[in-house]
Amino acid sequence: MPSAHEIRRDRELLAALASGSPQALAELYERHVGPLFRHAFVLTRNHSDAEDLVHVVFLKLAGTGAGLLGVREPAAYVHRILHTTWIDGLRRSAAGERATCRKDDGTEKWVHSQHRSVEERIDAGRALDGLPPAQREAVLLHAVEGFSFREIGRLTGVSLFTAAGRYRVGIARLREALNRESGDQP
């Protein structure tokens, strides 16, 4: 989670961005692009789609104007833009399958050989890949990005309990998958 100092700095940057400052946008980009890209990748499971999604988020952010002055939690705010943009994209796509059924044609694996052991290479990433998007998102935002369930609920448009439930189910399914894979190992 961002510290109070980071939040304050983000608010200052948003205020500057509202006035049209390119430097503020550049600094906001540096501060948030990593988490945003991970979030986008978890949702889309595709590098180029994730890039497009992050691109649109910053376009929307820069075009918001004075509304940025009222943002209280900048990190959650940019993730919320990403989430809603992704949802809008799903709705626009004909069958809504662009981000959920790309396994055969466009899915890219995010786990490379950077893990320490063979067991770890088999993979949390692949197990995560098997979860529905909402659960993947909840797992990423809570376990990796450090958002509380309340914040996750706000930024994904569901209640705190739904967000916590998605996370709990996601973790349980990950555990099952990892246990199963570990058991298969010689």
Added chain:
Amino acid sequence: MKRIDVEDRVRRIAWPEPPAALRKRVLSTVRFAGAPVTWSDRVWYSRRWRVATAAAIVSAIALASMPGSDVPRFTPLTNAPVSQAIDEIGNELGLAPDLTLTLARRAMVADSNHPMRDRIDVALAIAETGRDRR
């Protein structure tokens, strides 16, 4: 495997990094909001200003409700339903409007302890005024 182990494994996934070209793409194609931020925008979105406004309103209401205050008390207007009811009863009985008013006034005078007496009185006045205008 415990939950904390699963979370640890998730954190240690080699998450993909955004490509360097994305930064250039974002910064070169972005369009900033056209309208400049005005003083009123800053006031409107200021939490301090909102809290101060709310505090001022609460203070004004508290001062007005203190005993001995010269500020007139807020009294909800509840006469309209009474007036409407009198009119409706008159219509249902097929009485002329003037007769309805007269009967209602007599009933009110006969029952001087009626808790709604003042309100009925005002309602009758309102009904009469409305009828005169018609």
